Amino acid sequence: xxxxxxxxxxxxxxxxxxxxxxxxxxxxxxxxxxxxxxxxxxxxxxxxxxxxxxxxxxxxxxxxxxxxxxxxxxxxxxxxxxxxxxxxxxxxxxxxxxxxxxxxxxxxxxxxxxxxxxxxxxxxxxxxxxxxxxxxxxxxxxxxxxxxxxxxxxxxxxxxxxxxxxxxxxxxxxxxxxxxxxxxxxxxxxxxxxxxxxxxxxxxxxxxxxxxxxxxxxxxxxxxxxxxxxxxxxxxxxxxxxxxxxxxxxxxxxxxxxxxxxxxxxxxxxxxxxxxxxxxxxxxxxxxxxxxxxxxxxx
Numbered sequence: 174x175x176x177x178x179x180x181x182x183x184x185x186x187x188x189x190x191x192x193x194x195x196x197x198x199x200x201x202x203x204x205x206x207x208x209x210x211x212x213x214x215x216x217x218x219x220x221x222x223x224x225x226x227x228x229x230x231x232x233x234x235x236x237x238x239x240x241x242x243x244x245x246x247x248x249x250x251x252x253x254x255x256x257x258x259x260x261x262x263x264x265x266x267x268x269x270x271x272x273x274x275x276x277x278x279x280x281x282x283x284x285x286x287x288x289x290x291x292x293x294x295x296x297x298x299x300x301x302x303x304x305x306x307x308x309x310x311x312x313x314x315x316x317x318x319x320x321x322x323x324x325x326x327x328x329x330x331x332x333x334x335x336x337x338x339x340x341x342x343x344x345x346x347x348x349x350x351x352x353x354x355x356x357x358x359x360x361x362x363x364x365x366x367x368x369x370x371x372x373x374x375x376x377x378x379x380x381x382x383x384x385x386x387x388x389x390x391x392x393x394x395x396x397x398x399x400x401x402x403x404x405x406x407x408x409x410x411x412x413x414x415x416x417x418x419x420x421x422x423x424x425x426x427x428x429x430x431x432x433x434x435x436x437x438x439x440x441x442x443x444x445x446x447x448x449x450x451x452x453x454x455x456x457x458x459x460x461x462x463x464x465x466x467x468x469x470x471x472x
Contacts, residue, residue, distance in 0.1 A: 225400025249353025257346025258370025271332025314456025
């Protein structure tokens with residue numbers, strides 16, 4: 174076998190493993206957020222999550238002594254920090270207070286489609302047919318999950334709009350982050366993006382302090398969990414994988430999240446999914462399998 178092919182295979186496997194860690198932890202975040210929003214406002218929850226994530230990332234960055242990101246990486250770090258780490262988390266927390274989990278998952282999963290479109294137009298990644306076909310299958314699966322889990326169609330219009338804004342800011346943040354990874358490491362981009370997002374959420378500091386004084390220990394632990402695992406760890410593994418593939422393929426990978434959320438809600442919250450929900454989850458997984466195939470690679 175060609176040595177170059179062997180190296181690429183190892184890199185792809187590491188990137189795939191990193192992506193798997195990311196989607197698993199991001200799926201768990203939906204369960205933690207659902208619980209924590211009972212005691213924390215959207216902005217306070219976002220700040221608590223980002224601050225704890227910043228502490229963990231800052232320690233790791235200091236120990237590894239990676240230094241400051243190069244100047245060329247800062248535009249992408251600032252944009253992704255404000256849009257994805259900051260605005261996205263606040264809006265998503267708010268949206269999940271207004272709509273049921275199924276509707277939120279369905280609307281937010283417009284994000285990967287937007288990533289593919291922006292990546293093709295702005296990052297010149299193109300529009301591989303297999304990638305687009307896989308995303309279409311997964312999007313149908315996300316819609317099926319959303320419809321099957323929706324609360325009788327009584328979702329708030331405001332909540333739907335908030336989740337739509339979350340999807341767009343998520344997509345814009347990913348596309349902004351990709352160029353930064355050409356100049357800086359995954360840890361640098363994630364750490365300083367989290368710093369930027371934390372700074373952007375500082376206006377909620379007073380609310381966070383007040384709510385920490387009244388929140389039960391379980392809610393506070395949820396906030397810490399969100400900061401350490403779905404933020405510090407998962408965003409770093411995401412950046413590692415994103416640096417080694419296209420934004421479109423990484424966006425398609427996140428279609429696994431709704432299926433995992435259904436499974437976790439079943440195990441943790443006792444919410445037994447119906448047949449239609451399971452069908453939607455299988456479609457999400459099938460679409461990701463198609464989009465991650467060899468034919469979807471952009472050369």
